[in-house]
Amino acid sequence: MTDSIINEVKYDEQSLVPAVVQDSRTGEVLMVAFMNAESLAKTVETGETWFWSRSRRALWHKGEISGNTQRVTSIEIDCDGDTLLVKVEPRGPACHTGEQTCFFRLLHSPRK
């Protein structure tokens, strides 16, 4: 990990940073979850995604129970340092519903 850049991660008041998870092969956005410094460090260390579960107030190794882990191919940080983009190769569906992505419900599509 590039130390100079890791220091630029800006955590919010709850010490969290949102992470957009994207399938590196298809480009599909799979989910958005939160990381704290510890989950980011574990993600880098293990090469699989770890998040902070706000509801359970616990570290969460994605796929630990379901088997649907995500192998990290890169982590990017945005211009102002307060959001991460984590590209992964998923081993199964990202969503707890069994859908490939958590974004499977269309809210709006403009008329052509």
Add this chain to the structure above:
Amino acid sequence: MTDSIINEVKYDEQSLVPAVVQDSRTGEVLMVAFMNAESLAKTVETGETWFWSRSRRALWHKGEISGNTQRVTSIEIDCDGDTLLVKVEPRGPACHTGEQTCFFRLLHSPRK
């Protein structure tokens, strides 16, 4: 807009919902910004992205000054209703730095 689904948007304590903006042609994730109910309504109404600027505490029509507007091609909502995925055709760079995407800084890439 599908009324039954728009009612499922879960805003946070600050009445905001994060929106991931993705280029519908390339799949590139361009930026993450926040919407409130008014900016979501204006996005649907105008077909271009509007956000809520937390720093300026004001509605923000993306590209109003720079000309780099984003034409909306779809809006999806995630499984638990607390994040939006907005697919767009961008008219120019998404980032204020002039980069195509706000995610242009590599934080980590595993050794092969």
